[in-house]
Amino acid sequence: MSEDIAYCICRSSDISRFMICCDNCDEWYHGDCISMTKERAFTFLKFYCSKCRDRDPSLKNQLVKESKKYVVYTISSSEVTSK
Numbered sequence: 674m675s676e677d678i679a680y681c682i683c684r685s686s687d688i689s690r691f692m693i694c695c696d697n698c699d700e701w702y703h704g705d706c707i708s709m710t711k712e713r714a715f716t717f718l719k720f721y722c723s724k725c726r727d728r729d730p731s732l733k734n735q736l737v738k739e740s741k742k743y744v745v746y747t748i749s750s751s752e753v754t755s756k
Protein backbone atom coordinates (compact mmCIF):
# COMPACT_ATOMS: atom_id res chain seq x y z
CA MET A 674 0.00 0.00 0.00
CA SER A 675 1.38 3.34 -0.98
CA GLU A 676 1.26 6.04 1.64
CA ASP A 677 2.36 8.73 -0.77
CA ILE A 678 -0.27 11.33 -0.29
CA ALA A 679 0.52 14.54 -2.07
CA TYR A 680 -0.77 17.75 -0.62
CA CYS A 681 -0.75 21.34 -1.67
CA ILE A 682 0.28 23.01 -4.91
CA CYS A 683 3.78 21.66 -4.39
CA ARG A 684 2.43 18.06 -4.32
CA SER A 685 4.56 17.09 -1.36
CA SER A 686 3.67 14.79 1.52
CA ASP A 687 5.36 17.08 4.03
CA ILE A 688 2.96 17.72 6.90
CA SER A 689 5.52 19.06 9.35
CA ARG A 690 4.76 22.66 8.47
CA PHE A 691 1.68 24.77 9.14
CA MET A 692 -1.13 23.78 6.79
CA ILE A 693 -4.61 25.05 6.02
CA CYS A 694 -7.49 23.02 4.61
CA CYS A 695 -9.73 24.25 1.82
CA ASP A 696 -13.37 24.15 2.90
CA ASN A 697 -14.49 23.19 -0.57
CA CYS A 698 -12.12 20.52 -1.91
CA ASP A 699 -10.63 19.45 1.45
CA GLU A 700 -7.17 19.84 0.02
CA TRP A 701 -4.42 20.79 2.45
CA TYR A 702 -2.05 23.60 1.65
CA HIS A 703 1.20 24.67 3.23
CA GLY A 704 0.89 28.15 4.60
CA ASP A 705 4.17 29.23 3.06
CA CYS A 706 3.23 27.82 -0.38
CA ILE A 707 0.15 30.02 -0.62
CA SER A 708 1.64 32.89 1.39
CA MET A 709 -0.73 32.36 4.28
CA THR A 710 0.53 32.88 7.78
CA LYS A 711 -0.82 30.97 10.75
CA GLU A 712 -1.97 34.25 12.30
CA ARG A 713 -3.84 35.21 9.14
CA ALA A 714 -5.36 31.76 8.79
CA PHE A 715 -7.01 32.12 12.19
CA THR A 716 -8.96 35.09 10.90
CA PHE A 717 -10.61 32.93 8.26
CA LEU A 718 -13.94 31.36 9.01
CA LYS A 719 -14.01 29.71 5.62
CA PHE A 720 -10.96 29.22 3.48
CA TYR A 721 -11.15 28.38 -0.20
CA CYS A 722 -8.06 27.70 -2.26
CA SER A 723 -7.37 29.62 -5.46
CA LYS A 724 -8.22 26.54 -7.55
CA CYS A 725 -11.73 26.38 -6.10
CA ARG A 726 -12.21 30.12 -6.36
CA ASP A 727 -11.14 30.01 -10.02
CA ARG A 728 -13.65 27.27 -10.67
CA ASP A 729 -16.43 28.88 -8.69
CA PRO A 730 -16.12 32.67 -8.34
CA SER A 731 -19.02 32.71 -5.88
CA LEU A 732 -16.76 31.11 -3.27
CA LYS A 733 -15.29 33.83 -1.16
CA ASN A 734 -12.91 33.53 1.73
CA GLN A 735 -14.84 34.59 4.78
CA LEU A 736 -13.14 36.40 7.56
CA VAL A 737 -14.29 35.79 11.11
CA LYS A 738 -14.83 39.51 11.53
CA GLU A 739 -17.12 39.72 8.52
CA SER A 740 -19.17 36.73 9.55
CA LYS A 741 -20.63 38.57 12.50
CA LYS A 742 -23.93 39.96 11.53
CA TYR A 743 -24.96 43.11 13.25
CA VAL A 744 -28.57 43.28 14.16
CA VAL A 745 -30.02 46.59 13.19
CA TYR A 746 -32.87 47.73 15.33
CA THR A 747 -35.20 50.10 13.66
CA ILE A 748 -36.12 52.97 15.89
CA SER A 749 -39.81 53.34 16.02
CA SER A 750 -40.88 56.68 14.62
CA SER A 751 -43.35 57.05 17.50
CA GLU A 752 -40.40 57.64 19.82
CA VAL A 753 -39.64 60.83 17.97
CA THR A 754 -42.31 63.20 19.11
CA SER A 755 -42.83 66.37 17.23
CA LYS A 756 -44.76 69.23 18.75
Ligand SMILES: [Zn+2]
Pocket residue numbers: 680681682683684685702703706
Ligand atom coordinates in the same frame (compact mmCIF):
# COMPACT_ATOMS: atom_id res chain seq x y z
ZN1 LIG B 1 3.26 23.15 -0.34
Ligand SMILES: [Zn+2]
Pocket residue numbers: 695696697698699700721722723724725
Ligand atom coordinates in the same frame (compact mmCIF):
# COMPACT_ATOMS: atom_id res chain seq x y z
ZN1 LIG C 1 -10.13 24.01 -2.77
